[in-house]
Amino acid sequence: MERVRIDVERCKGCGLCKEFCPKGIISLAGYFNRMGYHPATVSDQEKCTSCAACARMCPDVAIEVYR
């Protein structure tokens, strides 16, 4: 089940979501998005608790969390 959806084209690769995820499941992808940033990706959706810390931290409102 997908709990977190990151809009990779909105993401500026700041890494704040990665820093604040208590589960440590967010990383920055190796590829570039259209704006030239490495977008955040969630490695293991199953470990996500839907705490939404990542979504609250994102300055670009690129993250949606589902319960």
Ligand code: SF4
């Ligand atoms: S909702 Fe919480 S556990 Fe899930 S990816 Fe975001 S910060 Fe991590």
Ligand code: SF4
């Ligand atoms: S906080 Fe938002 S803009 Fe920053 S890396 Fe995460 S998804 Fe991208």
